[in-house]
Amino acid sequence: MATTISRRSVLAVGAGAAAGLALPVSAAQAGGDRKHVEFELDAQVLDGGEQVTSVTLRTARLGRIDPARLTTGMFTVHAKATSPIPIAPGDQIFSEYDLDRPVTAARLDRHGNVVLELSYAEGQVGGGTLGYIASKGRNVRLDLVYTITQNSPLVLRDGRAVTVSRFVQGGLSDPEVDAFGYGVSRSGMKYRLFEPHARRGRRPLVVWLHGGGEGASLPDNYYDNESQLRANRGALGFATPEAQRIFGGAYVVAPQSQSFWMEDGPRFAPQIREIIRDVVRRKDVDPDRIYVVGCSNGGYMSMEMTVAYPDLFAASVPICGVVQSLQAGGPRLITDAELAAIDTPTWLVASRDDDTVAPEPNTIHAHDLIPGSLLSLYDHVIWNGHQFPGHWSWIYVARNDPAQNGLHVWQWMARQRA
Incomplete structure (x- = not known):
């Protein structure tokens, strides 16, 4: 039972x-x-x-x-x-x-x-x-x-x-969730799309890649296209009035994996790219201002996307992302050579007390290898007086909290151009 x-x-x-x-x-x-x-x-x-x-x-x-x-x-x-x-x-x-x-x-x-x-x-x-x-x-x-x-x-x-x-x-x-429309790519990957209210001229596009728990479970024929918005404020944060003001009005797209990104990132990358291409084609998106952000599984996938498409993104924000092997002693999901070759401006975020994805062999290791990358490393994940599990450092990005020399992560992203 x-x-x-x-x-x-x-x-x-x-x-x-x-x-x-x-x-x-x-x-x-x-x-x-x-x-x-x-x-x-x-x-x-x-x-x-x-x-x-x-x-x-x-x-x-x-x-x-x-x-x-x-x-x-x-x-x-x-x-x-x-x-x-x-x-x-x-x-x-x-x-x-x-x-x-x-x-x-x-x-x-x-x-x-x-x-x-x-x-x-x-x-x-x-x-x-x-x-x-x-x-x-x-x-x-x-x-x-x-x-x-x-x-x-x-x-x-x-x-x-x-x-x-x-x-x-x-x-x-739920007005925030309901503001995202529904979509399905030609390859069958589902996604949700937020469109800015002010759409005069080309607007940036933020691609949100969810964590492992928000994918489908197709062995059960379960593919809801909902969990990637409802499980946390990752995608919703970029649709808030504050974020929209900073980005000058931005599209926000949140694809949903048919399983989990780390299962086969190189296979999922072209499907995500197809969604981006379709949104750019149908909407007034500035191709020089496409940003990729993801947490945990999605943190890995955001780095994988910059490996697969080095000229596509203006900036990448991997949050508590995974690069080491899922199996002890196995090959890395993203090799050191691939990390060292990333030239997309990258800002990594994690918390030291993350006991799901250890920061040292993953986020910190990636920061050491990705040229010119920035790193926000928190001690704990605490917001509004509530302490969350250390893995949930995406909460800080959803609230535009990471900062370097007075420049916060959303403002930093908005300045970048491909």
Whole structure:
């Protein structure tokens, strides 16, 4: 039988499914019209992964609700999250859950809908939208079923009480993620693409290459084109208003591997190149301002791309990337000669306490060999007072934190030209 366990700051994403309401008798007898109401799950991608942070009940059509009469105890929110693919006997999946979500506030949005704010935080179990299957090393979008129970009637401004007979779950809304469109290359590699709001003239392109856990699991016919955006803020960081201002409006493309980049980087490189070529052809991309950034597996792949295409990129930012062999004593994934031949401006990032990809034989070794490369080496990964695993140094790049002589990494990238 599958074992369900939790872990701190799990990379957790899911789409909504239908959910019903078990209405307490006391509320059902409170009077007023019985109504059907749809609700939407509102999510945000934290540094440790996406979480459902609130629920919006489409109550505006019921009438003008009195906001002063809303209380946190008026509704109960129950959440159940399960894997979309079977879990093998004895395997482990992190972040499945079946629990009540604490309601921290109840308010009206500008449309007159009731919004139930939910308790959430970095590392908090019970709100994530992704689950991590241990044997596969993959994040999968959890199937989310939310059940809303009304404990007392809504009160309208005219004093009438309204009781809802059934709540029906709608979709998952995350504006940052939803801003990325969907694409599939001719070779079959899926990707997400963000387009800048200001598109006068040619704009730069940032290529984000995800970590190992965000690829597909095709033996299970699972290829979601979602996890590379929802597992962390790597790609999303470059679509924020701050980043867009620094780059003068940038396209951001996030391909998703059919497995994991380190499985066969030389095979994946032409597929990524095909996506870049297609985006450049269809959009107003400046071919002299294409930047590649990646974390962990993607950190390796960002270096592999500059080896395979030395004239393509204006800059490369490999984060906790891998260059040493996956097998003890095996050949390096990127040879010393290949590293020494990289002439793409490169800024490497890692944390000394990374116990997943040791920095000395990987990031530091690459820095020693790549001519003119820069290095930001942190002691720990801490943001907003929360300490993350040392491997998660991509958090710093997603927040434009690495700096050399007062110049931060996004500004440095934006200055580079191929």
